[in-house]
Amino acid sequence: MLKEVRPAIVIVVLLTAITGLAYPLAVTGIAEAVFPSQAQGSLIERDGKVVGSALIGQEFKGDQYFHGRPSATTAADPADSTKTVPAPYNAANSGGSNLGPTSKALVDRVKEDIDKLKAENASASVPADLVTTSASGLDPNISPDAAYFQVPRVAKARKMPEDAVRKLVTERIEGRLAGVLGEPRVNVLALNLALDEAASKTH
Known part of the structure; x- marks a missing residue:
């Protein structure tokens, strides 16, 4: 045996x-x-401190920063563990909203976001990635169009020339992988760090 x-x-x-x-x-x-x-983990440091990852988006609030794509990730409700609450860019619960095109909640949310964005910049059409969530909910990038769309708001909040802010966006556009895969993109965290640095030099 x-x-x-x-x-x-x-x-x-x-x-x-x-x-x-x-x-x-x-x-x-x-x-x-x-x-x-x-x-x-593709960590990004500033002044010796880790401020995020190039692979995971994070929520930026305030007019002085570029905003990423909406995130549909959630977390457990502290008041009731059987329920969830919105928690943007929650890497522990990556996923989309699973709301379909006929969902009233989705349609209402997108309409509300479009109205807010049009109030910021009425002279340009709203890029789709500023009102739609990604499948992971953690997308760290936005399209160049989405970044350029936000330039007037950011420049006004920072009291910087729009051309200077637009130049920062242009300098941080990443092309397609190997020239064929994916789409041109801008990493929101990297752009905001460059924006902070540029703004500090002008004051």
């Missing part, structure tokens, strides 16, 4: 060591060596 069981035990222990320990350590080591920033 023991003679038959022993090989099975040895194989389980061996495979556990290989797939559960050796392989993850090897992959992590290679990733750290070849892609150190990505392996650490």
